Amino acid sequence: MSTPQPILSGSNLHKTYRLGRAKVPVLRGASIAIAQGETVAILGASGSGKSTMLHLLGGLDRPDQGASSAVTFRGRNIAEFSESERNAYRARDIGFVFQFYHLLPELNVIENVLIAAMVRHRHVRYLAERRELRSAAEHILGALGLSSRLRHRPVELSGGERQRVAIARALINRPTVLLADEPTGNLDRATGGEVLDALTAIQRERALTLLIVTHDSAVASRADRVIRLRDGQVTESTTA
Amino acid sequence: MYQTLLSRRYLTGKVMPLMAALAVALCSAMVLITWSVMGGFLKMMLEAGRMQIGDVVISWPSRGFAHYDELVRRLEADQDHPTDPLIVAASPMIETAAMITLPGGAIKPIRLRGVDPESYQRVTRYAQTLHWRPIEQPTRYDRFGEDYRLQPSTTYPLPVPSPAADETNAQQVARVLRLRNDEILRILDRHGLSWGLIYDNGLSMTRRNDDTGERRPAIVLGIELSRQNERKRSFYFSRRPFVLNEHGNATLQDVFLPANGTVSVTFFPTSEKGTLVDSVTRVLPVANEFKTGIYEIDDNTALTRLDVVQAVLYMNEARRTVGGGIGVRPDGTPYVLPSTEIVDPARVTSVLVLGVSADRLADIYERCRAIYADFAADHPDVPRPEVMMIQTWEDLNRTFIDAVRNEMGLVLIVFTFISLTAVFLVWAIFWSMVSEKTKDIGILRALGASRRGIAGLWLSYAAAIGLTGICVGLLLAHVIVWNINAIQDTLGRTFNIQIWNPEVYYFIDIPSSVDPRSAVFVAAGGILACLLGALVPAIRASRMDPVRALRFE
Numbered sequence: 001m002s003t004p005q006p007i008l009s010g011s012n013l014h015k016t017y018r019l020g021r022a023k024v025p026v027l028r029g030a031s032i033a034i035a036q037g038e039t040v041a042i043l044g045a046s047g048s049g050k051s052t053m054l055h056l057l058g059g060l061d062r063p064d065q066g067a068s069s070a071v072t073f074r075g076r077n078i079a080e081f082s083e084s085e086r087n088a089y090r091a092r093d094i095g096f097v098f099q100f101y102h103l104l105p106e107l108n109v110i111e112n113v114l115i116a117a118m119v120r121h122r123h124v125r126y127l128a129e130r131r132e133l134r135s136a137a138e139h140i141l142g143a144l145g146l147s148s149r150l151r152h153r154p155v156e157l158s159g160g161e162r163q164r165v166a167i168a169r170a171l172i173n174r175p176t177v178l179l180a181d182e183p184t185g186n187l188d189r190a191t192g193g194e195v196l197d198a199l200t201a202i203q204r205e206r207a208l209t210l211l212i213v214t215h216d217s218a219v220a221s222r223a224d225r226v227i228r229l230r231d232g233q234v235t236e237s238t239t240a
Numbered sequence: 241m242y243q244t245l246l247s248r249r250y251l252t253g254k255v256m257p258l259m260a261a262l263a264v265a266l267c268s269a270m271v272l273i274t275w276s277v278m279g280g281f282l283k284m285m286l287e288a289g290r291m292q293i294g295d296v297v298i299s300w301p302s303r304g305f306a307h308y309d310e311l312v313r314r315l316e317a318d319q320d321h322p323t324d325p326l327i328v329a330a331s332p333m334i335e336t337a338a339m340i341t342l343p344g345g346a347i348k349p350i351r352l353r354g355v356d357p358e359s360y361q362r363v364t365r366y367a368q369t370l371h372w373r374p375i376e377q378p379t380r381y382d383r384f385g386e387d388y389r390l391q392p393s394t395t396y397p398l399p400v401p402s403p404a405a406d407e408t409n410a411q412q413v414a415r416v417l418r419l420r421n422d423e424i425l426r427i428l429d430r431h432g433l434s435w436g437l438i439y440d441n442g443l444s445m446t447r448r449n450d451d452t453g454e455r456r457p458a459i460v461l462g463i464e465l466s467r468q469n470e471r472k473r474s475f476y477f478s479r480r481p482f483v484l485n486e487h488g489n490a491t492l493q494d495v496f497l498p499a500n501g502t503v504s505v506t507f508f509p510t511s512e513k514g515t516l517v518d519s520v521t522r523v524l525p526v527a528n529e530f531k532t533g534i535y536e537i538d539d540n541t542a543l544t545r546l547d548v549v550q551a552v553l554y555m556n557e558a559r560r561t562v563g564g565g566i567g568v569r570p571d572g573t574p575y576v577l578p579s580t581e582i583v584d585p586a587r588v589t590s591v592l593v594l595g596v597s598a599d600r601l602a603d604i605y606e607r608c609r610a611i612y613a614d615f616a617a618d619h620p621d622v623p624r625p626e627v628m629m630i631q632t633w634e635d636l637n638r639t640f641i642d643a644v645r646n647e648m649g650l651v652l653i654v655f656t657f658i659s660l661t662a663v664f665l666v667w668a669i670f671w672s673m674v675s676e677k678t679k680d681i682g683i684l685r686a687l688g689a690s691r692r693g694i695a696g697l698w699l700s701y702a703a704a705i706g707l708t709g710i711c712v713g714l715l716l717a718h719v720i721v722w723n724i725n726a727i728q729d730t731l732g733r734t735f736n737i738q739i740w741n742p743e744v745y746y747f748i749d750i751p752s753s754v755d756p757r758s759a760v761f762v763a764a765g766g767i768l769a770c771l772l773g774a775l776v777p778a779i780r781a782s783r784m785d786p787v788r789a790l791r792f793e
């Protein structure tokens with residue numbers, strides 16, 4: 001660990017799902033700490049709880065009660081956040097990128113990006129900053145090579161393009177941490193490489209903290225650090 | 241903000257929400273149309289009722305009461321009331337049952353009103369109801385300018401009725417019976433009349449005798465009474481009366497009632513005890529015809545001059561001698577007994593009173609009572625104030641008005657219940673849309689949307705559907721209500737369906753205006769119904785676990 005004070009950390013994370021009467025423990029005391037500006041890759045078999053961990057870190061889900069699990073952002077335990085602080089945390093501090101893009105099918109490309117800004121800002125604020133936000137969105141989409149597709153619907157785009165739109169959406173609110181869940185998992189190698197290149201470029205430019213879930217070792221090789229999840233625990237942490 | 245954008249996109253991108261909007265549109269249109277027509281109906285009833293008799297009627301039926309002139313004077317003196325004048329005008333009237341014999345021989349019972357034309361007009365605005373008068377512009381629906389009353393200069397070239405190939409027997413008869421415009425003008429010409437003169441005849445309730453040149457009291461009939469007037473939406477054709485000869489063949493007569501028609505009216509004067517004295521029949525020329533718009537009145541009411549009715553019913557001023565004759569003294573010598581001449585003053589059955597405003601009906605009523613009490617105190621020979629019938633037009637039509645009001649309330653309640661189906665429809669559609677859009681909800685939550693924001697999304701979506709539906713519904717209702725008479729015409733012509741039978745509904749035209757307040761109320765109700773229907777699905781959406789929603793396939 002390069003910095004003494006990590007920007008985002010999860011310590012002793014426990015998560016158990018219930019399927020009827022059966023309890024499925026997915027995370028059993030996994031810990032992770034990420035420093036500002038760092039790129040960390042999480043590797044693990046399918047079903048090992050990678051997504052679950054990302055959801056916990058991103059405040060989308062809560063760890064098991066009772067266990068002394070804690071997700072800490074800038075030194076604050078997010079379990080202590082109020083509901084609106086938690087929403088603001090997701091909107092402002094965290095950006096999510098998912099394996100299946102998760103774009104809104106009714107909106108075109110630019111709207112899919114701007115919707116994140118709309119969610120973050122209140123009505124009046126959004127309207128006041130509409131121009132700036134719009135040009136920011138156009139800028140990011142331009143950087144991702146999508147300038148000519150602003151008015152297209154997601155269905156009219158290829159997988160790689162969709163994922164780039166999703167990345168632009170995750171970045172529009174200038175988050176501190178980007179949580180990417182197998183962002184290339186659904187793309188062929190070449191396209192995946194392009195998406196990854198774009199992501200890395202932006203990460204450098206913005207000094208973004210990047211946490212990528214993957215089971216692609218090529219992806220992992222780009223990271224500053226690689227973490228492995230097995231049996232609900234972080235088994236290995238290697239520095240590249 | 242995202243709520244607005246998404247609800248707009250959800251609305252235009254799917255068929256289901258448009259169905260929901262359509263349901264809202266139809267329900268709101270249905271409720272508003274019913275409300276408008278029935279509300280308009282009630283309003284017309286009230287206005288027409290007031291136009292018939294003014295605000296208050298002071299009456300003593302059958303026998304009538306005396307000194308009415310003075311009562312009228314006292315009532316009208318209220319205009320000079322120092323602080324709060326309430327009464328505008330008063331007019332004496334005799335209302336009696338009579339039989340009328342029409343040209344062609346039909347006999348009908350009628351309600352005859354003997355009125356003083358000048359003051360009657362001030363109380364009831366009777367002049368407005370006179371039908372035969374010059375008009376400058378063709379009335380609504382009179383596309384070919386067929387209305388007789390149009391001045392010749394404004395009359396369109398008349399389509400000469402020609403037998404149509406598919407004419408039914410009844411239509412043929414109607415065409416032959418109907419007086420044509422040129423025939424009407426010829427009849428008017430023959431009697432030195434014009435529409436203006438006929439109108440004046442109606443005002444004065446007199447008609448000039450062609451032979452002697454003198455003016456005679458005349459009668460004014462309700463427009464539907466004679467069955468001689470064939471109604472075309474907003475004007476009338478006049479039909480020739482015909483008589484059947486002994487072979488059963490019809491002989492057509494060149495009679496247009498206000499020009500050369502006469503009717504005989506049979507009166508039934510009663511004695512002081514109320515028994516029939518003897519019937520009296522008078523032949524009266526027709527001066528004009530009136531149309532109040534209330535079928536019941538137009539079908540059975542006729543007006544004539546007060547003095548005519550007073551004379552035949554023995555209610556005019558009468559002088560009689562009491563005493564007199566020859567007496568015999570105890571000593572056997574005859575002598576002339578002293579006699580006195582008594583004047584029985586003229587009587588009427590009612591005095592109609594018009595007040596300043598319909599809104600002050602209660603005050604006007606009280607003022608009439610007070611004035612009558614003063615009047616009765618000075619005249620021992622009139623009915624006592626306690627027993628005198630003093631009624632407002634609302635009292636007189638109470639049962640009827642209440643019936644219409646209740647009926648309207650009932651229909652509205654029924655339709656509102658039917659409209660609840662719209663609530664359930666919205667509910668069902670939203671439930672399935674929320675399920676379908678589960679992933680979107682997860683995405684929005686991941687982007688930081690709050691639970692409340694998600695609920696707001698669905699509610700604003702519901703509001704958008706409601707608003708769309710309401711706009712369409714209000715538009716639809718307005719278009720239908722505004723054209724309801726034309727629609728009824730078309731239905732009648734094409735399918736032979738008559739929805740609005742004036743004999744049942746009193747009014748000849750279906751009320752065709754929308755009360756803006758009802759429209760606002762219906763709009764608010766429609767949007768509320770949508771929000772109500774969307775409430776549970778919206779709460780469900782807001783309670784969704786975002787992680788599960790994201791994993792949803």
Ligand SMILES: Nc1ncnc2c1ncn2[C@@H]1O[C@H](COP(=O)(O)OP(=O)(O)O)[C@@H](O)[C@H]1O
Nearest residue numbers: 017018019026045046047048049050051052053
């Ligand atoms: N809502 C849930 N209910 C029950 N089991 C779940 C639920 N979500 C995830 N799981 C299970 O948890 C395990 C870990 O899932 P996940 O975090 O998605 O793994 P990964 O992303 O590493 O493939 C899987 O076995 C999955 O079936």
Ligand SMILES: [Mg+2]
Nearest residue numbers: 050051052181
């Ligand atoms: Mg996963």
